[in-house]
């Protein structure tokens with residue numbers, strides 16, 4: 001790949017991001033890049049700053065300093081809504097699904113499709129059901145009908161629904177914080193298949209994971225965070241779990 005290709009493929013650059021909470025310097029000038037159609041993993045020990053960096057990208061925290069560039073333009077991501085407007089969707093660890101609503105209703109909370117005009121305006125339930133089904137089948141998400149209530153779904157199905165919902169709004173970047181931490185082997189494999197589909201559709205995925213095998217299986221690039229900095233980047237095809245552990249702990253020089 002040429003330098004120009006790399007520049008074109010770069011969808012997000014975060015440069016020198018700092019963020020402190022009182023006297024705690026959670027981010028001390030962290031920089032990462034992400035490319036479209038790739039899974040980029042973010043790894044590091046507890047407290048390294050991964051969640052804080054991700055929260056800066058998803059508009060939950062405002063960085064104290066630093067620059068975020070999307071498709072070559074510097075952007076301010078000062079709220080979760082601003083992040084969505086910029087095409088950045090985040091699958092929260094708690095998934096933020098409403099248990100008592102159906103799968104399709106969860107897709108459209110706050111973004112309902114309506115039909116008719118003025119006083120005759122009403123929810124277009126069929127359009128929403130159909131769109132939710134299309135999105136799920138596009139990602140080959142194996143769930144019961146979209147009319148099922150979320151509380152009846154397994155952990156893996158919920159995770160897949162949350163990912164499909166995040167992917168469903170034309171987002172160019174989907175951020176996931178430990179998407180399979182609570183899942184068994186089979187469900188993890190299903191969710192990983194959904195992530196691969198998302199990547200194949202051209203989305204840039206940012207994956208926080210403590211599972212090195214998963215990082216090496218799913219991601220093309222991995223950034224290692226330590227002490228509030230992204231201290232190393234590796235292509236996953238050119239590294240090993242042992243090297244990643246050494247980079248995380250600082251046993252290996254960068």
Ligand SMILES: Nc1ncnc2c1ncn2[C@@H]1O[C@H](COP(=O)(O)OP(=O)(O)OP(=O)(O)O)[C@@H](O)[C@H]1O
Nearest residue numbers: 021024025026044045046047048049050051052053
């Ligand atoms: N809202 C907050 N208020 C105060 N300190 C915070 C806050 N959020 C994070 N921190 C501190 O910032 C540092 C980085 O935390 P962060 O959660 O970003 O790390 P992490 O790499 O995601 O860790 P983990 O893998 O445990 O989630 C830690 O020292 C943490 O205690």
